[in-house]
């Protein structure tokens with residue numbers, strides 16, 4: 001019996017969600033009229049009119065061969081008719097918050113890996129991979145309904161497999177890889193599909209005649225260690241077998257909790273805006289309470305009728321957690337915002353950041 005119990009403890013169900021063509025999809029949400037056209041998000045370096053690089057592009061633009069990292073000048077040659085937009089990080093962070101809040105509701109532990117992706121540990125939340133698949137489908141649906149964006153999700157027995165699985169069918173994909181399917185799933189994939197196998201390692205493996213993960217799995221541990229050193233060699237060996245024990249870890253201090261909502265109509269009416277701000281403040285406060293966190297910074301987020309997202313923030317000297325502080329600061333920031341910006345508002349948001357506290361204690365809200 002103890003052996004079986006042990007085995008059960010070791011089996012995990014991990015989900016990885018990655019938003020599709022994230023920055024470009026955010027812009028499509030804000031400006032529905034560009035949907036269907038090729039959209040290219042650019043980081044302008046400012047040196048000359050079109051100097052800089054492509055940050056990402058939607059799938060229509062990718063058909064023209066436009067890729068992240070490409071010079072903007074080159075992208076304009078490939079698709080002169082595309083919509084070229086500058087990055088608007090404030091917008092993407094706001095939308096990212098909305099997505100992470102939904103993921104958090106479903107997940108035991110959440111590890112946000114970047115602005116558009118996160119791991120969720122579902123072990124204990126679901127009993128098997130079938131149930132995990134249904135949960136993943138609900139997450140996708142809720143993100144589509146509430147945030148208006150599609151994502152791709154992978155589910156597997158560990159982070160390594162879940163991450164490859166989320167990338168397997170994009171956009172709007174859902175791929176579940178059960179423990180006994182891992183080897184078969186990985187075998188035909190490129191070695192560079194493994195997060196952790198970079199360009200250099202990939203090239204060296206290619207020179208050794210190894211292109212797929214299955215081919216790498218056939219190399220001996222000694223060969224891998226000889227080529228790549230002990231640490232990397234052992235890691236490659238494990239990775240090629242789809243083995244990965246790294247835990248899903250919630251990173252502290254990096255977080256923020258935000259809520260954004262669309263106003264019933266575009267307005268500059270302070271009473272209407274404060275109404276929204278107060279109700280958003282309550283939502284934010286409830287989430288803080290559930291996660292037993294305090295904050296040092298409060299932000300008001302305004303999205304005007306020109307679709308631009310702007311933020312005003314205030315930082316306190318010490319972390320606190322009370323609703324009145326959020327309401328008061330967010331309300332004052334909203335007033336200041338209206339003084340500085342003269343367009344009607346379309347959406348408003350309240351966000352707290354610089355989070356602190358927690359560790360060890362779990363609260364009822366988490367279960």
Ligand code: DGT
Nearest residue numbers: 019020021022023024043054055056068069116170
């Ligand atoms: P996907 O996941 O293939 O559907 O497309 P993305 O655009 O979501 O790609 P991903 O997940 O690698 O990156 C998420 C966001 O990060 C992306 O929307 C823009 C930004 N990003 C990605 N690669 C680059 C890059 O090379 N340069 C810059 N500036 N930003 C990047």
Ligand code: CA
Nearest residue numbers: 018019020116
């Ligand atoms: Ca993505």
Ligand code: CA
Nearest residue numbers: 018114116117
């Ligand atoms: Ca990503």
